[in-house]
Amino acid sequence: MEDRDQVQKILDESALCVVTMEPDDIQALGNILNNFDAVCKIVQETAPKAWLDLSAGLKGVAEKMALFEVDSPSRALDELGKGISLLQETQRAVEEDAGEIERLCAFLRECPYTDSTMECVEPWATGPEPAETEDQSPPLDLSQDRELIESFIQESMEHLSTIEIHVLELEKEPDNLQLVDAIFRPFHTIKGVSGFLNLREINKLAHQIETVLDDARSKKISVSPSLVDIVLDGVDLVTRLIDDVDDRLKTGRLEPEYLELGPFLERLHTVGEGVNAPLEDGEEENIPEGDGLDVGELLVKKGVVQAEDLEEALAKQASGESKGKKIGEILIEGKKAKARDVAQALRKQKADRQPAKAAGGNGAGFIKVDTLKLDNMVDMVGELVINEAVLKQRLAMAAGKDRDLAGDLAQLGRITSEIQRIAMSMRMIPMKNTFQKMIRLVRDLASKAGKKVNLEMMGEDTEIDRNVVDMIYDPLVHMVRNSADHGIEIPKDRLAAGKPEAGTIILNAYHKGGNMIIEVTDDGRGLDKEALTAKAMEKGLIQSAEGMSDQDIFGLIFHPGFSTAKKVTDVSGRGVGMDVVKGVLDKLRGKVEVMSRKGQGTSILLKLPLTLAVIDGIIVRAGEQSYVIPTISVLESIRPNREDCHTVVNKGEMIKIRGSLYPLIRLHELFDFPPNTRDPWDAIVVIAESEGKQKCILVDEILGKQEVVIKSLSAMLKNVVGLAGGAILANGRVGMILDVAGLFSLVESQAEYLTAS
Known part of the structure; x- marks a missing residue:
């Protein structure tokens, strides 16, 4: 009976895996293959040939799916689920039953993805079986x-x-x-x-x-x-x-x-x-x-x-x-x-x-809508917002003399804002489903590594744009894997360090300052700054750690191929993963921060925009051009004194602010347009931040703060470094949205070129 319970547990786990997996989930298919091997090993001497044949046939289906050798993966997954259900049902039988044998054989013959040459004719094994007892639900753990x-x-x-x-x-x-x-x-x-x-x-x-x-x-x-x-x-x-x-x-x-x-x-x-x-x-x-x-x-x-x-x-x-x-x-x-x-x-x-x-009565009704239609509607609402802003600006003078017109414009603004809010909320979904997918991941990782890990989730109901959720799933998987595989220690090491035997990983999501914050925190071994800098010097990423802040050192983990793991496992250790996190964050116009203390744990904080369709930006003018700098990247703006503007050998122009020097970026030099003001003390500098680095951007004027609808650039402009997109401003003109990270990398590459030459 103990073997029977063990087989039933493995089959139940496989059935759940089939229900929750995607047809191309190689890791899940690998787990199913392992489960079939384990089941057949347990019942090799007691199960009927028909049952073992079906198990082998279903294992073959999983292997074909893993090798992409099936014509319809979704149908193959459906057949796999049916076959496992049949194994679950017939495994409970304790007496010889020709009808059950025929059901097994019929499925094996009819399934289009199993080996049709398999025979299954032998009856159930006739060894003694104890009477089946009525199932009783055990106490919930x-x-x-x-x-x-x-x-x-x-x-x-x-x-x-x-x-x-x-x-x-x-x-x-x-x-x-x-x-x-x-x-x-x-x-x-x-x-x-x-x-x-x-x-x-x-x-x-x-x-x-x-x-x-x-x-x-x-x-x-x-x-x-x-x-x-x-x-x-x-x-x-x-x-x-x-x-x-x-x-x-x-x-x-x-x-x-x-x-x-x-x-x-x-x-x-x-x-x-x-x-x-x-x-x-x-x-x-x-x-x-x-x-x-x-x-x-x-x-x-x-x-x-x-x-x-x-x-x-x-x-x-x-x-x-x-x-x-x-x-x-x-x-x-x-x-x-x-x-x-x-x-x-x-x-x-x-x-x-x-x-x-x-029909929209008192009850809460739901209908399914093509996401393409929803995205098109959001785009049209964006156009409406833009045109409302343009109309309001053009009629501003007339509205000052006509109270009725002013009232109508104000009402139009309120209606437009509400339509935009509703349209954007239709794209928002809670983080709950994404977080819950991590439960299985943590359990599997802990089991493979011989660790005990508790996963705690907070803020699952926090909502974020559907497209952002889709893009953030892979980075979240990599961060949770790192926490479970690298961060959390094995039980004996935790006990030796005076920690509880079971480690804890916390997923937390919340809104802050118009952004979505996702935190992945563990109470594991933490990051070793000495090991990180040694590995970085070995790879030639840095010459020395002198002058590097903790954030700079921790940021090394996001370089492609960077890993301090001494042993490569089937989960991690090849330096692949955290660079994916960084790449996705850049695409999302987000930021990542790492906080860690050796021996106490690590916390990785992702700061994301709530939506990809609208950006909150600072509108600036440089020459006759208008630009949008994402508000998330702006620290402050100042008009520097003449004596604070310097030129440093091999480093170019610098602005001294509160005792620190910041490199100066001139947009007119990067994008080749005539400037109105060349001297920083006669203009304004905007201090922007990206990846822990700060630089000054020279502009003539700050026009204001505005939410703008992002428009994709044409094929001729989409590869221009430093530009993230375009937007139609309230005055009806087009403004370029600056990619701060791209600007920084462009300036740094130019400085390296000049220094080398």
């Missing part, structure tokens, strides 16, 4: 699984709500197999995740419902009223089980609520055989709860109950005599209505309300 279980509860409730809607649609369109598939997949997800979390009752129930739905998908049984009824009842039972898990999680109660599933599973089996199974009167407790008066009125209209019976039930509910009970439940207990009638009334109620929600 809150210290290890709380976050995963909370996520499972939330996502499962969303899935169940979606299922109910699709089932009601299926009742109207019983031949629509797409609806059957839309109901099947959420149950498949619930089954896989509940199995991984060892929530056996939920796993068992979801699996049985999924099996019947799969038969409906493959047209082995037809969609009938009985099937619709049984799926809705199944939703309610799964909901009750999940509610019980939620209550146990909140109260710490160890024993699960007992729920008799036998009658329901018998009905499910009957429906699975294609027979209409009427709802039993003894199953009233499993009927979905109604909404009160609406359900009662529907029952009265249908003639199921009398008006006085409804009034009596309402009186009981109002008096507290039937505390916490719904009208439908009160009517059933009083034998005034049957369970099926209440279920049908609730179904009718939901069907009546659904169109109102979809």
Whole structure:
């Protein structure tokens, strides 16, 4: 039995992996291959040949996917999931069963991605097997699984709500197999995740419902009223089980609520055989709860109950005599209505309300919109904002004399701002899904490295632009990997250092100063400045560490190929990863800061724009040209004194500010246009920062601060170093958005060239 439990655990883990992975996820496919090897090794002597053949066939599917040898990766992933589900189901059998053997062989023959030459004809091994005991959900391990279980509860409730809607649609369109598939997949997800979390009752129930739905998908049984009824009842039972898990999680109660599933599973089996199974009167407790008066009125209209019976039930509910009970439940207990009638009334109620929600009624409705349409709408709103600013500026003088015009312009401004705010919010999504993907990553890394690591997440509901989330996923993976593999020590080293045996990685997201901040913090060994500088000198990145700040030294980890790891693992150590972080941050116009103390831990802070479509900038004029400097890069602006302007040998022009020298950048020299002012003491210098470096940018005038909509440059200009894009300003003219990091690198490369020559 111990081997059986171990095999079941591995299969459950594989099923969860298939549910959550993408078809091209090589690491996940590698885990699945390892799991198949482990399972076959455990049951090599006891499992039937058919079962082992199917395992080998599915392993072959995973290998083909990893080598990109399948015509449709998504379909292959679907077949892989079906095969693992079949292994899960048949692995539970303890007696020789020719029917189960045939199911295994049939799948092996029909799957387009398995080796068709495999034979599977031998029966189950006949060795003694102990009788299977009824599954009992073990006490929840809150210290290890709380976050995963909370996520499972939330996502499962969303899935169940979606299922109910699709089932009601299926009742109207019983031949629509797409609806059957839309109901099947959420149950498949619930089954896989509940199995991984060892929530056996939920796993068992979801699996049985999924099996019947799969038969409906493959047209082995037809969609009938009985099937619709049984799926809705199944939703309610799964909901009750999940509610019980939620209550146990909140109260710490160890024993699960007992729920008799036998009658329901018998009905499910009957429906699975294609027979209409009427709802039993003894199953009233499993009927979905109604909404009160609406359900009662529907029952009265249908003639199921009398008006006085409804009034009596309402009186009981109002008096507290039937505390916490719904009208439908009160009517059933009083034998005034049957369970099926209440279920049908609730179904009718939901069907009546659904169109109102979809049309934007009192309920919160959702529709799917092509992201391209959404992006186009945001672009058009940007154009509207630009034209509103241009119109306001052109009519400013007339508005000063015409109060009505001034009021109309002000109202137009408020409406335009609100439209822009709503449009931008439509692109915003919470960080929760991205953060939760790190749970599995940390667990896998800790397991491989023999470490104990706790992952804590804060600010998951913080919202950021969808495009930014997509781009920040890979950098976040690399940072979490570094923390788990390089940062957190093995347990014995942590204990020797006086730390808890388990390390901690904290993911935190929050808004600050109009930006999105993401922090990845660990309490591991920290960065060794001496090791970093020694490695950098060995690679020729620096000549010495003299004069380098901590931020400069820590910034060395972002150089391509830079790594101080003494051992290369399958996770990290080749110096690949942190340069990806830096590259993505540059594309996003973001900044990265590293704080670390040797022996105490490291914190990496990413500062990101909330959206890629709009930038908050300082509008400046140099010559007759207008430029936008991202506000995030601007430290301050000053008019320097004549005596603070110097020329330093081999370093060029410098401005002395509060005792420190800052290099001067002249935009007219870089972009070749005639300047209005050449002397810094007659102009203004803007002190800008990038990657911990500060330089002065010479401008004639600061025109103001403005949110501008970013426009891509033409093919002729997109490769110009120092320019990040363009924007239409309030005066209707085009302003170039400066890429501060690019400006700095351009100036530094010119200085190196002049010094060398």
